Amino acid sequence: MSNDPLASNNPPVNVAAPASLAGWVPSHMLWRDGEPVIQWALLGEERLLDPFFEQTLQRVMRRPFQQLFRRETTVDEVLAWTAICQRLPLRGVIFHMSRCGSTLISQMLAAVPHHVVASEPAPLDLLLRAPLHRPGLPLGTHLAWIRAMVAALGQPRTGAEDAFFLKLDCWHVHQVDLLRAAFPEVPFLFLYRDPIEVMVSHAHMPASWTVPGIVHPLVLQLKPEDWDPQHPERYCARALAHICDGGLQAAARCDALLVNYTELPQAMYNRVFAHFGLALGDLPAMLNHSHRDAKSPGQRFESDSAAKQAAATPNLRAATAQFLQPVYDRLEAARVRQLAIDSPTP
Numbered sequence: 352m353s354n355d356p357l358a359s360n361n362p363p364v365n366v367a368a369p370a371s372l373a374g375w376v377p378s379h380m381l382w383r384d385g386e387p388v389i390q391w392a393l394l395g396e397e398r399l400l401d402p403f404f405e406q407t408l409q410r411v412m413r414r415p416f417q418q419l420f421r422r423e424t425t426v427d428e429v430l431a432w433t434a435i436c437q438r439l440p441l442r443g444v445i446f447h448m449s450r451c452g453s454t455l456i457s458q459m460l461a462a463v464p465h466h467v468v469a470s471e472p473a474p475l476d477l478l479l480r481a482p483l484h485r486p487g488l489p490l491g492t493h494l495a496w497i498r499a500m501v502a503a504l505g506q507p508r509t510g511a512e513d514a515f516f517l518k519l520d521c522w523h524v525h526q527v528d529l530l531r532a533a534f535p536e537v538p539f540l541f542l543y544r545d546p547i548e549v550m551v552s553h554a555h556m557p558a559s560w561t562v563p564g565i566v567h568p569l570v571l572q573l574k575p576e577d578w579d580p581q582h583p584e585r586y587c588a589r590a591l592a593h594i595c596d597g598g599l600q601a602a603a604r605c606d607a608l609l610v611n612y613t614e615l616p617q618a619m620y621n622r623v624f625a626h627f628g629l630a631l632g633d634l635p636a637m638l639n640h641s642h643r644d645a646k647s648p649g650q651r652f653e654s655d656s657a658a659k660q661a662a663a664t665p666n667l668r669a670a671t672a673q674f675l676q677p678v679y680d681r682l683e684a685a686r687v688r689q690l691a692i693d694s695p696t697p
Contacts, residue, residue, distance in 0.1 A: 393420035451544035524597035541598035544612035616641035
């Protein structure tokens with residue numbers, strides 16, 4: 352039996368001689384007549400080096416005539432192609448609280464030439480939510496779709512790569528059991544940060560999911576009535592609390608490694624290094640990238656923790672204390688237990 356988690360027991364598909372999708376990458380997914388349709392963009396040997404998957408797509412698609420290189424496939428065609436295509440083993444999945452250093456981790460991994468890293472790819476997000484569009488979707492079919500999408504995202508770009516890493520959106524921790532079923536042996540990681548600092552970040556520059564009309568509350572395990580336009584910090588704190596609780600569940604049920612923002616970048620050279628099975632030769636490239644601002648790679652990283660703590664308003668602190676601080680404290684306790692196991696006292 353293969354040790355490749357992507358080489359799974361996918362159901363047979365009735366597609367003969369699938370067309371080659373080498374050099375193409377899934378750019379979007381939509382539903383048509385109740386079936387998923389995958390849209391593709393031609394990347395060729397372009398590596399996914401931008402902080403986010405979408406940024407690479409947008410940059411490439413701005414090139415002259417690039418809009419001409421588009422295509423659509425059914426999900427069955429994707430299943431057929433990924434069953435025979437060259438693809439990389441998935442070596443790690445990064446879950447996170449948001450605004451907590453996950454982009455730094457993905458950028459350090461992407462700095463290694465033989466890695467492919469997809470950071471928050473929208474087509475996978477839409478596919479993970481497939482049961483909302485297809486109630487009653489068999490679990491086996493859903494898992495096969497997920498594996499095929501990950502295989503398509505993880506195709507080698509230059510031919511020199513040997514490992515694929517996936518950074519998900521923060522709400523995907525709620526689907527950790529589904530992803531564990533899809534990839535039983537792949538190491539998971541959950542990253543988090545002091546809740547005041549995360550809350551201040553969203554207060555200054557709100558993420559799309561902090562507004563219910565953009566990301567449905569159910570995706571965040573919330574209800575529409577949890578939104579109060581007079582106190583948006585409460586909605587954000589509730590959502591983050593559920594995400595952090597998901598991180599606890601990921602550690603308990605799926606052996607996810609818990610990492611606090613305060614451990615970065617040093618944790619990349621010890622705890623994360625061992626967890627993801629990285630090679631010693633990867634260290635120089637990762638170290639070189641660790642000094643850069645993850646979201647603005649042209650700038651040097653400067654800590655903003657003190658500034659964020661000072662900027663917290665009384666309402667923000669109250670919402671954090673009520674909804675978020677208790678689960679953060681439990682995360683810290685669970686991480687300390689992991690550290691004790693990793694480094695037992697002589």
